[in-house]
Amino acid sequence: MQLKRIAETKLPTLFGEFSMIVFEEKKGGKNHIALVYGNIKNRNPVLSRIHSECLSGDAFFSLRCDCGFQLQSALMKIVKAGSGILIYHRQEGRNIGLSNKVRAYALQDLGLDTVEANHYLGFSEDERDFTFCADIFKLLDIKKIRLLTNNPLKVKVLNRNGIKIIERISLIVGKNINNSKYLNAKEKKMGHIFSV
Numbered sequence: 015m016q017l018k019r020i021a022e023t024k025l026p027t028l029f030g031e032f033s034m035i036v037f038e039e040k041k042g043g044k045n046h047i048a049l050v051y052g053n054i055k056n057r058n059p060v061l062s063r064i065h066s067e068c069l070s071g072d073a074f075f076s077l078r079c080d081c082g083f084q085l086q087s088a089l090m091k092i093v094k095a096g097s098g099i100l101i102y103h104r105q106e107g108r109n110i111g112l113s114n115k116v117r118a119y120a121l122q123d124l125g126l127d128t129v130e131a132n133h134y135l136g137f138s139e140d141e142r143d144f145t146f147c148a149d150i151f152k153l154l155d156i157k158k159i160r161l162l163t164n165n166p167l168k169v170k171v172l173n174r175n176g177i178k179i180i181e182r183i184s185l186i187v188g189k190n191i192n193n194s195k196y197l198n199a200k201e202k203k204m205g206h207i208f209s210v
């Protein structure tokens with residue numbers, strides 16, 4: 015177990031009242047968050063979303079990606095379902111960090127795609143480690159989930175790490191003229207599924 019549960023509070027939001035639970039990496043001390051809605055113990059498999067941190071999309075309403083739209087949509091779907099979990103996975107920019115993501119954006123403005131830009135900066139296309147998310151589910155005593163995602167890698171890594179994905183549910187929102195090239199590259203090069 016790479017994480018420990020360290021703090022918890024009620025979090026009323028525009029969409030409903032969640033419990034906000036903070037987890038800390040035992041090595042390095044980085045935080046990840048779970049927003050839990052309703053009674054997750056009574057509902058197995060639990061409707062879940064793993065949202066990777068995206069400051070520009072989550073806080074600044076960026077149209078360069080679909081993150082802000084997905085965050086809002088996932089919270090609304092969880093509330094509508096009556097219970098669920100959103101993990102806020104603090105690995106900004108597919109885990110290259112904010113400054114490098116901004117550099118990658120600048121490279122994309124020069125013609126590289128999102129994968130080429132990561133490679134140009136010396137990173138793999140996706141540096142994220144979803145095993146932290148598997149640990150959060152385990153600490154919440156959840157073993158089976160329905161996962162909102164278009165990314166088959168998340169399904170694979172969680173299944174391999176003891177969390178059974180009973181169903182993958184597409185989360186296709188926020189396509190626009192600014193992110194169409196980015197979303198196309200994710201589909202063609204990273205295997206994301208944009209058909210329901």
Ligand SMILES: Nc1nc2c(ncn2[C@@H]2O[C@H](COP(=O)(O)OP(=O)(O)OP(=O)(O)O)[C@@H](O)[C@H]2O)c(=O)[nH]1
Nearest residue numbers: 066067068079105106107108115118128163164165
């Ligand atoms: N390195 C890099 N990271 C990006 C870029 N655009 C968005 N991100 C980051 O990508 C992460 C979101 O990943 P996505 O690929 O959109 O989606 P996903 O979480 O893999 O898959 P879904 O579950 O289908 O949303 C966030 O951490 C964003 O900060 C980019 O051009 N370069």
Ligand SMILES: [Zn+2]
Nearest residue numbers: 068071079081
């Ligand atoms: Zn984003």
